[in-house]
Amino acid sequence: MISLREWEPEDQPATRRLLIRAFGQPDEANLVEALRSEGAVILELVAEAGQQVAGHVLYSALSVEPADGSVRAAALAPLAVDPDFQRRGIGGALIHMSLPMLAHTGVDAVIVVGDAAYYTRFGFSPELAATLQSPFPPGDHFMALELAPGSIEGCRGKVCYARAFGL
Template structure:
């Protein structure tokens, strides 16, 4: 999947710098930066190579909190998701909070938090995936997908065996989420939008169960 980003910097009225990075197949150029100078209808562009590893993923740090709030607010055009993250952090319910950075600047965020799940009378070590947010100018470049993949890969080491998500039925199945797997759990959500994923085989084997979201979700 191609991952690229663009940044526009206005330099007076006649010049601009456009940074564009592309993840290419092995052996091909990985990244490029375009510098353009425009005078009236004339424009010139120069191409430069950039080093690999421009997009990085890491756990959030205390100094990231303000920008994580801003990213969620911008991505969802509202305050709910940003305040949800803040409240879950305050309540001590974080399991994994990851950020995506480009040249050290945080551009995306995903949160996995503790989720109460009971199946056939037994507790399941489960996480809720929500929210995942990318700055609007960096969206549709695969950053959100990479954040989800990085998080799912890290959760088993934290003892998590299953993940639940409420989201678009055409998006989350690509990561292995299944609405069928979630239907054995009581839920107020549309059946096709509420999905589950087993991180450990047969973690959700059973007949019926309940999922209890923390109060911060307002469910």
């Protein structure tokens, strides 16, 4: 049975191992630790299978400039599931549980860079993000989701990630 909960500091070693296993190298684990150190984390969840951390998702603060301060946005990065637990809906469960939690904290929109075939299932849209100035090359991999309708539609601001991303 899989259970989902908020990340706790005691989860750090298991989360680091998971991220290295899921991505095959330590870059994402280092990013997560840097985001925590920077104080940029808005929400972080884990999925547990028994006593094992089987999945993880992190949302960090990002800004859309110029903006009048009325849009509170978050970056979804990274989302990881241990290879032994993939294709069981854990990543989707983490996203489905976390989006209402983000909205409850006042986040208006979420930005993700990833596989459009996967993330569009959750409402992310390359078209919604198309007017934003991305630090990444153009393409369907850059997507947005509004948690507050109309919050970023047509916005032409520049997306600025937390320093830990090194962009």
